[in-house]
Amino acid sequence: MLDTQPDEGYTTADGRKIGGVAMEMKNITLRFGGVVAIKDISFDIRWGEVRAIIGPNGAGKSSMLNVISGFYNPQEGEIIYKGYRRPRMRPYQVARTGIARTFQNIALFEGMSVLDNIMTGRLNHMKANIFQQALWWGAAQREEEENREKVEKVIDFLEIQHIRKTPVARLPYGLKKRVELARALAAEPSILLLDEPMAGMNVEEKEDMCRFILDVNDEFGTTIVLIEHDMGVVMDLSDRVVVMDYGKKIGDGTPDEVRNNEEVIKAYLGVTDD
């Protein structure tokens, strides 16, 4: 899908190819009763880029991610994905269009092993019907092994071989975050949404996570949209940044542009107008 609009692509300083527009938000407005969580926001996501959404607490970043993953349906505006306007969809239907995500508060399946958790990420690639599964015959067994192989690659990639069969509930926080990333990656998404992938991590774990995110983007060419509070991380990782405040977009551009944007500085440092 990289060449939907080939003329718009460009190459970054470090030699990665950024394609045309993958997804475009057009005038998205999301309200909860009287509260306006997102107010008339438009931005786009290009194939292959790392797109960050930043902003103070309560700015509507997570709501934006929830809109993309179909968890909320905005009252106004539309989402153009892969060149088509996306109709209202349930979250599981959105997942089937190649969008995977991780959560701010880890949302793993605590009662299952790491391997089973990551295997759930392959659900959309498994088609055996209930009778084949009951008899463990034909497509069911074949799929199980093919997908296990894919999952093992993700496990190798994220260096979690040693905890493969451990129940998730027993893992420390940092590893849980990594398993959650593994589950999202196992789906082989076109767009990967990461909601604060580094929240609550120590420096070493953050560095590991940064490395994984860059590797995912680099090796698989996965488009990544991430929300993060650590400005150092955001400025280093991302190609373009959207800045939100009180549900409005106050900045959009490369990390350097955003860093020098008056309004962004105001929102973050709290400069008064007079």
Next chain:
Amino acid sequence: MLYREAGDFKTSYTSDNQTFPIRFDRYGYYFVLGVAFLIMPLILNDYWTNALVVPFLIYTIAALGLNILIGYCGQLSLGTGGFMAVGAYASYKLMTGFPDLNIVFVILLSGLITAGVGVLFGLPSLRIKGFYLAVATLAAQFFLIWLFTRTPWFFNYSPTGMISAPTRTIFGVPVTGASASAVSMYMVCLVFLVALAWLARNLTRGTLGRQWMAIRDMDIAAEIIGVNPLWSKLTAFAVSSFYIGIAGALLFTVYLGAAEAGEAFGIDKSFLVLFMVIIGGLGSIFGAFAGAFFLIAGPVLLKIMLVDNLGWPTDLAAHLEIMIIGALIIVTLILEPHGIAALWRTIKEKLRLWPFPY
């Protein structure tokens, strides 16, 4: 040193995915199957078959079914007794309506009919969760029993309101009705149980099982990664009710022979199977066996000990039995809230390192 996994390297995903990855377990499983199919039929007498073995086999099927719904998919249900009644009355109507139909198909069809009814009563689960769902299924329990006692069509207008199973044969051997022998009853139930347990294991280790468990552990995250909640909840209700329906049909046709809905399939049966699932271990196939054994064999063994060995009066023993079983349930739940299956897992993990735990 027999029970170990060190040195038992797996070279393919098939062998890594098998049900009993440890060699000793595998041989133990074959041994148990061998004893069940070859040796038990030779040594079973009428008393043990009727008091212990056949009820254990049938309730294990019901516990497997309920475990799929509660333990794997996390949907609380108190309608087990009602769904068993659906299986029983379906088998009765099929047996009397189509006398030439083989009993095996009668039981399977009863399971399918119950699955349909289960899906119908599972529909509220899409909207309500937890205790509220339990109350909705409780309504199913009372409604179904009311339906079967008040609608004469279901018991073929018999004046007593009872249903009774006519004699049916498999390969010329009677398995239902008064002339059925203990061994034939045992074999029918055993074959159904082994087949259904195998199917349950396959369903729960594959994609569908992972969908169920995902819904159980965190339904929002499950939906985000692509699990259709409608499909997974309703399949869980269907499969669970299929098992419970077969258990109900077997209980009526093979074991009881005659039944009345309110008495044989009352709310106490719902709780009995629920206790089996909780004590045995939620989300475990082995747990269904362990829980059913605990609650079926417990009272029988206590009665033998108190009445036959100590010579206590029967009524006193019956009351003590209820109290002791109740106390045992509480003690088990305090010591091991995740059931006998979790206890078994802990023992296995210790054994893996034994005798050199470093």
